[in-house]
Amino acid sequence: MTDTQPRSVPDFGDAEETDRKLVVICSKGNLDMAYPGLVLANAALGEGISVDLFFTFWGFDMITKNRQRKLAFSPVGNTAMHLPVGGRMPQWLSPFPGMTAIATRMLRKQINDVGVPPVDEFLDQIVASGGRLWACRMSADMQGLTMKDLRDDVEDIITAADFMDLSEGAQTLFI
C-alpha cells in the first residue's frame, strides 16, 4: 500500500530564522569526559545551531597546545570499566602502575574505531563548522597560562561576568 503525497520535501528549518544557541561548559580534563561536550557541540553546529564552548578548570587541557593531545583516562573510581574478556574491572586493580596508560590507549582506540577524531582535530572541525572557543580567566590565572599557550583559534580569555553575556538566552550544558 503506497500513499502518494503531492510533494514531500524535508523541513531543514531554513524558513524560520532560528536564534537557538548552545553553550557548552567543558570543565573536565579526562579523555572520556572531553568527548560528550565535543560530540554535542558538533551535532548542534550540524543542525544550524550557534555554539560557544567555554573551557574552565581541568577542561583547560583540551585547549592548551601542549596538553590537548595528551588527555588520559583512568579507570580509578569508575565502576563501569569493563574488561575485554568480560566482567567488571576490580577496583583494587585500577590504581596499579601503568593502568592509566593501558586504559587510555584502549579508549583512544575505541574512539578512533568509530571514526571520531582526537580532541585537537575535533576542535579543528568544530571551529571550521562555526563554533567558538573561549577560555576561563580564573583558570588561566591559576595555571599561569596566557593566550600564547592556548590553541590559536581560542577567541579570548574571558571572565565569569563575560560568560554571562555570552550565554544570554542560550541553552547551557555543564560537563
Add this chain to the structure above:
Amino acid sequence: MATTSVMGREIHVDAEGFLTEYDEWDEALGAELAAQIGIEMTEEHWTLVRFLRADYAETGQSATTRRVATVGGVPVKRQFELFPKKPGKKMAYVAGLPKPAGCV
C-alpha cells in the same frame, strides 16, 4: 511506504522526505531536489554528491560531514558554505540517500 512526485516521477521517500530507493535517483533528480531546498548545483556540489553516492554504495551508510572531509577531501568549512546550516542532512537529501546515522 510513501511516494512523492518530483519532475513527474514517482519516487519513494521516508516520513521526512528523504529518498529511500538508491536506484530511483539520477543527477537530473538531484538537481531538482537541490532546487527544492534553495541550492543551485555547481560542479563543486556535484563532486561532493558523487562522493556521497559512491561512498554509500560501498559502505551502505550516508557519510557524515566528518567522513566527507577525511575521506571525500572536502573541508568541513566548505561543506557548510555549499550546503548552508545543515550540510550533513542537505547533502544526503540531494544525493538521494537517507540522512546520516553517525553522531560525528
